[in-house]
Amino acid sequence: MRKFIILSFILMFIFTGYKTTPQNMVNLPQASEDKTKIEEEKPVEGGTLRINITSFDALNPFLNDNERVRQMLNLSLEGLVTLDKTLKPVPQLAENWQINGLNIKFYLKKNVKWQDGVSFTANDVKFTFDSFKNKDVKSPYRDILINYLSSYKTNGDYEFEVVLNKPVANPIALFTFPILAEHQYKGKEDILNKDIVPIGTGPYKISSYSVGREVIFERNPYYRGDKPYIDSIVFKIVPNENAMITSFQSKEADFTFLNDIDWDKYKELSNVNIYKYIMQDYVFMAPNYQNPALKDSNVRKAMCYGIDVDKILKEVYFSHGLKSCIPVRPDSWLYSNKIVSHNYDIKEANKILEESGWNLVKGIRSNGTYQLKFDLLVNANNPYLIKVAQIIKNNLKDVGIEINIVPKDWGNLLSSVYSGKFDLVLMEWNLSYNQDMSTLFMTKGKDNFMGYSNSKVDEIYSRIFYDSEENSLKTDYQALEQVFLEEQPIIGLFYIEGAVMAYDNVKVVDPTGFDVFYNIEKWYIKK
Numbered sequence: 001m002r003k004f005i006i007l008s009f010i011l012m013f014i015f016t017g018y019k020t021t022p023q024n025m026v027n028l029p030q031a032s033e034d035k036t037k038i039e040e041e042k043p044v045e046g047g048t049l050r051i052n053i054t055s056f057d058a059l060n061p062f063l064n065d066n067e068r069v070r071q072m073l074n075l076s077l078e079g080l081v082t083l084d085k086t087l088k089p090v091p092q093l094a095e096n097w098q099i100n101g102l103n104i105k106f107y108l109k110k111n112v113k114w115q116d117g118v119s120f121t122a123n124d125v126k127f128t129f130d131s132f133k134n135k136d137v138k139s140p141y142r143d144i145l146i147n148y149l150s151s152y153k154t155n156g157d158y159e160f161e162v163v164l165n166k167p168v169a170n171p172i173a174l175f176t177f178p179i180l181a182e183h184q185y186k187g188k189e190d191i192l193n194k195d196i197v198p199i200g201t202g203p204y205k206i207s208s209y210s211v212g213r214e215v216i217f218e219r220n221p222y223y224r225g226d227k228p229y230i231d232s233i234v235f236k237i238v239p240n241e242n243a244m245i246t247s248f249q250s251k252e253a254d255f256t257f258l259n260d261i262d263w264d265k266y267k268e269l270s271n272v273n274i275y276k277y278i279m280q281d282y283v284f285m286a287p288n289y290q291n292p293a294l295k296d297s298n299v300r301k302a303m304c305y306g307i308d309v310d311k312i313l314k315e316v317y318f319s320h321g322l323k324s325c326i327p328v329r330p331d332s333w334l335y336s337n338k339i340v341s342h343n344y345d346i347k348e349a350n351k352i353l354e355e356s357g358w359n360l361v362k363g364i365r366s367n368g369t370y371q372l373k374f375d376l377l378v379n380a381n382n383p384y385l386i387k388v389a390q391i392i393k394n395n396l397k398d399v400g401i402e403i404n405i406v407p408k409d410w411g412n413l414l415s416s417v418y419s420g421k422f423d424l425v426l427m428e429w430n431l432s433y434n435q436d437m438s439t440l441f442m443t444k445g446k447d448n449f450m451g452y453s454n455s456k457v458d459e460i461y462s463r464i465f466y467d468s469e470e471n472s473l474k475t476d477y478q479a480l481e482q483v484f485l486e487e488q489p490i491i492g493l494f495y496i497e498g499a500v501m502a503y504d505n506v507k508v509v510d511p512t513g514f515d516v517f518y519n520i521e522k523w524y525i526k527k
Contacts (some may be wrong), residue, residue: 077178077199127182167465173434365400380407
């Protein structure tokens with residue numbers, strides 16, 4: 001089970017891992033792959049939802065780096081903000097906020113109680129921030145607080161003020177991490193106690209935890225929102241992925257996570273629905289701008305037209321992905337509906353190359369000085385990306401571009417990339433939820449290993465960093481996306497999808513990558 005890396009502004013390169021509508025428009029994902037039409041019926045109150053989860057080390061958020069545990073705890077714990085289905089930050093424990101340069105003021109909700117009846121205040125927020133900064137804390141949230149906050153303080157019981165130490169794009173999306181109750185943690189020994197069972201402010205509370213056996217959630221009587229229909233949710237802890245699926249197939253669970261990408265094999269199970277969602281894992285090729293041929297935007301555009309992404313998704317990822325030629329999710333609130341994706345078009349690819357002076361010479365295009373002949377680095381331990389690289393090689397041969405696949409182990413690949421000794425590298429990038437890509441694309445970005453430089457991109461980011469209004473942020477992001485489309489600084493391919501599975505008596509399931517239990521208050525179990 002992979003560890004979660006949430007909302008980090010540090011660019012993460014994941015070389016490991018497992019993983020139309022009108023012409024030129026991408027297909028947006030459906031909320032589910034439901035076998036039946038949504039029934040118009042009155043929700044049923046009551047019942048117990050049974051879920052499988054693989055073993056984990058701790059429920060204490062200060063010690064957790066397990067993605068499924070994070071998802072499970074979403075039932076009880078809340079952040080200052082959360083994300084809607086378009087990745088837009090929306091209020092949760094904060095009522096609203098005000099941004100002024102590097103200063104952010106959160107105005108907290110006043111009607112919130114912890115599950116034990118104690119009132120939530122700004123002191124809980126400060127305690128959480130202080131505790132996540134502890135050097136012994138294992139949570140990925142620690143990096144956010146250490147690396148991007150200059151200071152923070154309470155202004156009374158219901159105002160919390162944060163000062164960033166550097167400009168950040170879409171900064172509110174940073175603050176989705178869970179807020180913990182100060183009165184539950186008496187000292188440092190409790191913060192680092194793996195046996196602590198956190199109390200929360202969300203729709204459910206943990207009523208029982210048997211180590212290695214089960215975690216039981218019940219409705220939180222102090223929850224301020226709509227009362228959930230389902231009485232209780234029981235997570236049965238199983239040793240591994242196989243046991244999780246076997247238990248589900250034996251109907252010992254109503255809902256389960258899916259780890260393998262070949263989930264279509266479960267579609268034939270009786271009365272079972274599969275619900276997919278877009279993950280933050282983006283697959284693309286990055287060029288080295290020290291290579292004169294790759295510095296030509298026409299070559300990069302031709303590559304985009306010359307790669308059959310539909311074929312890659314079908315043959316390698318079982319069609320479980322969302323095409324995107326730029327590194328902004330097409331279902332994001334920041335994505336422009338004016339973006340026209342580069343669909344697979346061999347004729348267009350050849351036309352672009354011919355018109356820009358790249359002529360075929362013995363099967364390989366050349367401009368008289370340089371040939372379109374490149375090494376493509378790929379992680380030798382990622383079988384999916386190895387297959388993707390092979391399809392890319394075969395596709396680009398049809399437009400006179402020769403690709404030599406160079407598998408390397410992680411250490412050597414990383415060394416080659418950061419020393420500039422590469423032509424192209426195929427990678428899977430875990431995009432942060434604030435959708436900030438500046439460190440990769442700005443001229444002086446610390447992760448700009450490609451050597452890409454565009455004054456217009458730098459200028460747009462200089463505005464994005466200080467956009468305090470949603471409309472201005474969206475406008476600037478869409479201007480950035482248009483430059484990406486015109487320049488193709490990277491050869492964008494697709495986002496990978498994930499999925500969960502449930503029997504069809506579990507209704508209104510609508511997962512997101514950030515929260516598979518999104519809208520849990522509306523779920524119900526049909527009797």
